[in-house]
Amino acid sequence: MTDTTAHSLRDLVFEAEAVPVIDELAALDTLLPDMSDELERSAALLERLPPLLDLRGRALVHAREYQRFLTLAEADPSALEHFADIGNALALLSHAGEIAMLLVPAGSPEDLFAKAMLAKERGEQYRSGGGVHDPKLMERALRRSFADSHPRLVIGARIPPGMEEASRRFSGAVLPQPMAGDGNAPGIYHLEHGLALEDWFDDPPDLALVLDEARTLFASVEAWSQAEPPSPFWYGARRGALILAYARLCQIGLWPARSSAEVVVKMEVERLISERAADPDPMRAAVEIALGVGRRIAKQGGRFVTVLGGVEL
Numbered sequence: 001m002t003d004t005t006a007h008s009l010r011d012l013v014f015e016a017e018a019v020p021v022i023d024e025l026a027a028l029d030t031l032l033p034d035m036s037d038e039l040e041r042s043a044a045l046l047e048r049l050p051p052l053l054d055l056r057g058r059a060l061v062h063a064r065e066y067q068r069f070l071t072l073a074e075a076d077p078s079a080l081e082h083f084a085d086i087g088n089a090l091a092l093l094s095h096a097g098e099i100a101m102l103l104v105p106a107g108s109p110e111d112l113f114a115k116a117m118l119a120k121e122r123g124e125q126y127r128s129g130g131g132v133h134d135p136k137l138m139e140r141a142l143r144r145s146f147a148d149s150h151p152r153l154v155i156g157a158r159i160p161p162g163m164e165e166a167s168r169r170f171s172g173a174v175l176p177q178p179m180a181g182d183g184n185a186p187g188i189y190h191l192e193h194g195l196a197l198e199d200w201f202d203d204p205p206d207l208a209l210v211l212d213e214a215r216t217l218f219a220s221v222e223a224w225s226q227a228e229p230p231s232p233f234w235y236g237a238r239r240g241a242l243i244l245a246y247a248r249l250c251q252i253g254l255w256p257a258r259s260s261a262e263v264v265v266k267m268e269v270e271r272l273i274s275e276r277a278a279d280p281d282p283m284r285a286a287v288e289i290a291l292g293v294g295r296r297i298a299k300q301g302g303r304f305v306t307v308l309g310g311v312e313l
Contacts, residue, residue, distance in 0.1 A: 059097025
């Protein structure tokens with residue numbers, strides 16, 4: 001799949017076959033089962049969430065492909081303008097996977113191990129000055145969103161027994177392989193999928209609609225909370241709906257604004273999470289991280305909007 005002979009972006013040979021592209025945050029919605037009861041449906045999401053090591057593996061592939069993109073761009077900077085959206089798409093996919101790891105709760109010993117390893121990795125990264133995001137935001141985002149009965153997994157110099165393969169997957173020594181998909185599940189994308197990646201990045205979601213969907217989910221959570229008697233699915237439904245709502249807010253954050261209206265939507269997201277102080281703080285921090293990524297992408301050039309009313313956002 002990967003062309004190791006390419007010396008610059010112009011040397012890449014792109015796949016001609018159309019490949020459906022979906023990011024990890026958008027894909028969470030496809031995991032909802034077909035049920036008529038909304039509470040039961042939202043609660044069932046918790047049993048269908050992807051393993052954190054799967055999210056990690058795909059995010060690593062996309063991060064490495066993005067680094068490969070930068071390396072090839074350095075060999076011929078004049079090509080960067082023509083291929084920039086391939087890099088933008090890979091960066092967005094990589095960040096979506098990392099943020100999904102922050103939103104998805106641990107559901108297995110391997111998940112707990114992945115969360116502990118992520119906290120250790122980020123701690124070392126930020127202590128060495130290599131962090132990408134605001135350190136305080138990352139610290140907030142790595143706290144557990146919901147209390148559970150599992151003790152924290154303490155990761156030292158030695159890998160806990162039974163987690164050797166999980167450690168190899170987390171480190172990227174073992175990476176997921178591309179699989180045929182129908183566009184409903186996140187896949188593995190390489191630079192050679194450049195045409196599909198460009199098409200995907202050039203067709204962003206309707207950010208205003210995504211915000212409306214998030215608000216609808218929040219309204220459902222509030223209604224379920226006030227119901228008397230409470231539904232037996234209430235707690236699980238609340239967790240599932242909040243994951244989906246915050247995944248939508250993170251999507252809005254990640255995509256760079258292409259109009260003043262989309263900048264306003266992003267400002268609404270900032271206002272919304274500031275008002276929802278009772279929600280899990282790690283989720284709110286994940287949205288702030290996503291908004292920061294979107295701002296960095298938007299500062300590439302004039303086709304994205306970063307200024308509203310003369311104020312840079």
